[in-house]
Amino acid sequence: MNTRFYNAKILTLDENDKFDIIAGELWVKGNEIIYLGDGSDVSNVCTGDEIIVWDIEKDCYGNLLMPGFKNAHTHTPMTFLRSYADDLPLQRWLNESIFPREAKLQEEESYWLYILGVMEYLTSGITSNFDMYFYQGMNAKAAVDVGFRSVFTSGLNNFSESLERVEEDYLRTTEMDDLVSYIIGFHAEYTTSKELMEGIAGLAQKYKSPVYTHNSETALEVKECIDRWGMTPTALTDSLGMYEYGGGGYHVVHMSDEDFEIFKKRGLYAVTNPGSNTKLASGIAPIKRYLDEGIPLALGTDGPASNNCLDMFREMFLMTGLAKLRENDAAVVDAENVLLAATAGGARAMGIEDCDRLAVGKKADIIMIDLQQPNMQPENHILKNIVYSGSKQNVAMTMVDGKILYERGVYNIGFDPKEIYAKANSIIRRIDGQM
Amino acid sequence: MNTRFYNAKILTLDENDKFDIIAGELWVKGNEIIYLGDGSDVSNVCTGDEIIVWDIEKDCYGNLLMPGFKNAHTHTPMTFLRSYADDLPLQRWLNESIFPREAKLQEEESYWLYILGVMEYLTSGITSNFDMYFYQGMNAKAAVDVGFRSVFTSGLNNFSESLERVEEDYLRTTEMDDLVSYIIGFHAEYTTSKELMEGIAGLAQKYKSPVYTHNSETALEVKECIDRWGMTPTALTDSLGMYEYGGGGYHVVHMSDEDFEIFKKRGLYAVTNPGSNTKLASGIAPIKRYLDEGIPLALGTDGPASNNCLDMFREMFLMTGLAKLRENDAAVVDAENVLLAATAGGARAMGIEDCDRLAVGKKADIIMIDLQQPNMQPENHILKNIVYSGSKQNVAMTMVDGKILYERGVYNIGFDPKEIYAKANSIIRRIDGQM
Numbered sequence: 033m034n035t036r037f038y039n040a041k042i043l044t045l046d047e048n049d050k051f052d053i054i055a056g057e058l059w060v061k062g063n064e065i066i067y068l069g070d071g072s073d074v075s076n077v078c079t080g081d082e083i084i085v086w087d088i089e090k091d092c093y094g095n096l097l098m099p100g101f102k103n104a105h106t107h108t109p110m111t112f113l114r115s116y117a118d119d120l121p122l123q124r125w126l127n128e129s130i131f132p133r134e135a136k137l138q139e140e141e142s143y144w145l146y147i148l149g150v151m152e153y154l155t156s157g158i159t160s161n162f163d164m165y166f167y168q169g170m171n172a173k174a175a176v177d178v179g180f181r182s183v184f185t186s187g188l189n190n191f192s193e194s195l196e197r198v199e200e201d202y203l204r205t206t207e208m209d210d211l212v213s214y215i216i217g218f219h220a221e222y223t224t225s226k227e228l229m230e231g232i233a234g235l236a237q238k239y240k241s242p243v244y245t246h247n248s249e250t251a252l253e254v255k256e257c258i259d260r261w262g263m264t265p266t267a268l269t270d271s272l273g274m275y276e277y278g279g280g281g282y283h284v285v286h287m288s289d290e291d292f293e294i295f296k297k298r299g300l301y302a303v304t305n306p307g308s309n310t311k312l313a314s315g316i317a318p319i320k321r322y323l324d325e326g327i328p329l330a331l332g333t334d335g336p337a338s339n340n341c342l343d344m345f346r347e348m349f350l351m352t353g354l355a356k357l358r359e360n361d362a363a364v365v366d367a368e369n370v371l372l373a374a375t376a377g378g379a380r381a382m383g384i385e386d387c388d389r390l391a392v393g394k395k396a397d398i399i400m401i402d403l404q405q406p407n408m409q410p411e412n413h414i415l416k417n418i419v420y421s422g423s424k425q426n427v428a429m430t431m432v433d434g435k436i437l438y439e440r441g442v443y444n445i446g447f448d449p450k451e452i453y454a455k456a457n458s459i460i461r462r463i464d465g466q467m
Numbered sequence: 468m469n470t471r472f473y474n475a476k477i478l479t480l481d482e483n484d485k486f487d488i489i490a491g492e493l494w495v496k497g498n499e500i501i502y503l504g505d506g507s508d509v510s511n512v513c514t515g516d517e518i519i520v521w522d523i524e525k526d527c528y529g530n531l532l533m534p535g536f537k538n539a540h541t542h543t544p545m546t547f548l549r550s551y552a553d554d555l556p557l558q559r560w561l562n563e564s565i566f567p568r569e570a571k572l573q574e575e576e577s578y579w580l581y582i583l584g585v586m587e588y589l590t591s592g593i594t595s596n597f598d599m600y601f602y603q604g605m606n607a608k609a610a611v612d613v614g615f616r617s618v619f620t621s622g623l624n625n626f627s628e629s630l631e632r633v634e635e636d637y638l639r640t641t642e643m644d645d646l647v648s649y650i651i652g653f654h655a656e657y658t659t660s661k662e663l664m665e666g667i668a669g670l671a672q673k674y675k676s677p678v679y680t681h682n683s684e685t686a687l688e689v690k691e692c693i694d695r696w697g698m699t700p701t702a703l704t705d706s707l708g709m710y711e712y713g714g715g716g717y718h719v720v721h722m723s724d725e726d727f728e729i730f731k732k733r734g735l736y737a738v739t740n741p742g743s744n745t746k747l748a749s750g751i752a753p754i755k756r757y758l759d760e761g762i763p764l765a766l767g768t769d770g771p772a773s774n775n776c777l778d779m780f781r782e783m784f785l786m787t788g789l790a791k792l793r794e795n796d797a798a799v800v801d802a803e804n805v806l807l808a809a810t811a812g813g814a815r816a817m818g819i820e821d822c823d824r825l826a827v828g829k830k831a832d833i834i835m836i837d838l839q840q841p842n843m844q845p846e847n848h849i850l851k852n853i854v855y856s857g858s859k860q861n862v863a864m865t866m867v868d869g870k871i872l873y874e875r876g877v878y879n880i881g882f883d884p885k886e887i888y889a890k891a892n893s894i895i896r897r898i899d900g901q902m
Contacts (some may be wrong), residue, residue, distance in 0.1 A: 111844070115851035119787075119801035152841035155860060310788035311855065313797040341842045341856035346781065352554075353745035354792075362748040366554035404884070406587035407776045407859075409546070410892040416550035420746065421776035424842075425590060425859040449839070457845040 040092035063434035100159025101344040102378025105332030108149035113337035142167040144455035146174035154438035159397035178445040185217030195231040220246035247281030266291040301381035306350035308334030319355040329373040330381035367419035400429040475527035498869035535594025536779040537813025540767030543584035548772035577602040579890035581609035589873035594832035613880040620652030655681035682716030701726040736816035741785035743769030754790040764808040765816035802854035835864040
């Protein structure tokens with residue numbers, strides 16, 4: 033499938049990670065961007081033996097093409113628990129509502145719940161996710177079936193999965209399809225024995241993989257880790273040799289000076305999840321300090337049970353807004369830093385650098401932002417409009433790997449949305465019936 | 468224009484301010500709701516001399532009808548300054564970017580900027596706004612021309628307008644059209660002399676009007692008021708006799724025990740603006756305490772220069788989420804309290820109780836929420852879905868005063884959106900050219 037976009041504004045990113053917007057054309061051949069420019073040098077692309085046949089020629093009417101958002105931390109199949117138990121203290125939420133229902137979830141059900149999450153990603157301009165949940169193999173099958181790009185990690189802990197299963201998932205997923213990949217990980221220090229964590233470090237070294245885990249999400253978690261081990265979660269996992277090939281932490285809200293040093297030394301990514309941290313009252317991550325220290329940032333929604341939506345526009349506003357509140361300074365964490373974390377930062381954290389920006393040779397994970405909406409007008413500053421004022425309503429198109437999967441409310445994923453909604457409702461009703 | 472909605476879910480509110488959702492029909496005759504129920508008692512409405520001719524019969528396909536959101540504090544024409552100067556310290560933002568450009572705004576330009584804001588309100592399911600800005604007469608004309616419901620107040624201060632102008636605006640607007648009304652107000656203690664504030668109190672008493680003003684938005688503002696007058700802004704304005712007929716404060720972030728007592732004693736409304744307070748680093752309002760003390764709440768976006776979008780879904784998430792962060796408790800300020808503030812609370816604060824809920828005899832300010840979107844599925848809890856997961860993408864229709872002004876991306880306001888965008892861009896470009 034070859035697609036020519038014309039009359040577009042195009043968001044570019046240079047080698048110094050500075051954004052720019054140019055006017056022109058963008059060409060996709062198969063799943064790759066083969067031209068991006070003002071159109072004046074088009075003959076350089078067309079010459080030679082090959083004549084490109086366009087399957088789609090799309091007038092963008094001056095709207096903006098940009099790289100898709102990378103949702104760098106989520107638990108996609110938890111869609112079945114959306115709005116299930118809100119406005120509850122965290123421990124009651126987990127123990128009374130979430131854990132007992134998760135225990136009743138069946139593997140084949142995860143397939144439908146994953147697709148429901150992907151549909152929401154598409155409406156939010158998300159073109160890939162970094163996913164931790166049970167039934168990873170089934171979830172990868174769902175991603176491939178609908179044509180979505182997913183990077184998986186393990187939620188290994190003392191109560192589910194095993195080191196053998198992690199290795200098996202890693203090997204199977206790595207071989208499965210270009211759309212899916214796998215990075216070694218585990219759930220969190222507070223749910224995982226030292227033996228398992230040492231095993232994870234061993235797997236990471238064996239396969240030269242980064243390692244990701246929930247890290248310092250709550251103050252209590254950090255305190256209890258120090259009580260147990262005399263070290264923070266960051267220092268403990270580092271001492272176990274986990275980060276020889278990098279990696280990072282999800283949430284990373286409550287960090288010590290030493291933790292920042294370890295993140296810098298190891299080149300770890302801070303994956304921030306402000307919506308979840310807000311709704312669960314976990315605290316505000318120190319985004320300004322990550323930027324000041326040069327620690328790379330990525331942005332994620334967390335799962336739909338704790339957020340409850342999968343909306344990168346909300347996350348972007350929160351990432352900068354909460355930092356402003358935390359530092360008592362309206363000038364900190366500007367929109368460009370946020371947009372970088374939401375796009376290229378996420379791609380790099382997830383090991384999909386070939387999707388990090390729009391440029392020749394990069395994969396065609398592209399969204400179109402509708403600027404002809406009142407929240408994007410006047411066009412005083414398009415980047416700031418997107419970060420501070422953008423909304424799912426502005427996502428006119430989402431293309432993954434060269435294929436348009438969503439366009440103005442219509443999905444091209446091989447399933448009728450009604451079927452997916454019916455499945456999701458029947459799954460949670462079945463589980464409720466057994467409670 | 469008479470409209471019959473069928474196959475609907477309908478959000479109702481009882482006399483104890485408890486929400487419920489029923490399945491059935493809702494009928495609008497002219498600008499009034501004349502029937503709401505499951506359809507089994509329809510003959511009771513149809514009998515008699517009158518046979519209703521439906522101009523529109525709308526199958527709702529199981530989607531939700533609910534009262535439109537009330538945006539209880541905003542400065543609508545500031546659309547021209549959207550994203551103009553973000554990520555700046557507050558004083559530089561005001562003095563270098565905002566004030567000099569506002570000074571160059573012409574009265575007739577305000578008309579187009581107001582309509583641009585109304586368009587965004589319609590996309591967000593907002594059916595009325597409580598507006599403070601220059602050129603109130605022009606703004607009221609814009610509201611009436613497009614069929615939108617607006618309640619105005621004055622931004623009187625030492626540098627603009629006068630007591631005579633406030634009285635003139637009050638009288639003209641009150642007589643102008645049922646869609647527009649006026650409540651006495653002024654900009655803020657820190658911009659307004661005691662003489663002017665005393666004049667405002669006099670006008671409020673003369674016309675038996677509530678009074679609204681920016682109140683305790685920042686800690687500095689409160690400190691400087693105490694330095695000047697030995698009293699907080701709330702205590703000072705109360706001591707001047709402003710609240711004999713009620714009223715309230717916008718923002719109300721930094722409140723003393725005495726301030727809470729005054730709000731209770733006078734029945735004042737706390738109008739919270741969490742998006743603006745976040746982006747401008749003003750602080751987090753004490754929403755839990757307002758609820759605990761029984762002080763009524765309303766919710767607003769503030770103006771598009773400080774937010775930057777006009778999106779009640781974002782505000783609803785922030786209202787509860789920020790309260791959870793502030794109190795370090797995920798259980799505080801539940802979704803129902805937020806939805807009440809965003810609908811009936813706002814209507815009452817704005818003196819438009821006839822639009823506060825969907826019920827027979829109430830005005831037809833109605834929106835339809837599309838539940839057939841992935842962020843609303845599964846339907847575990849529709850109210851919580853709306854507050855925690857809702858987005859502009861879910862606004863399928865916005866009806867004001869019995870007239871559908873917006874439906875799935877199409878406006879029915881008498882203007883082509885492109886014309887409005889072109890006007891807004893040319894206005895800010897003209898002003899920039901004179902800087």
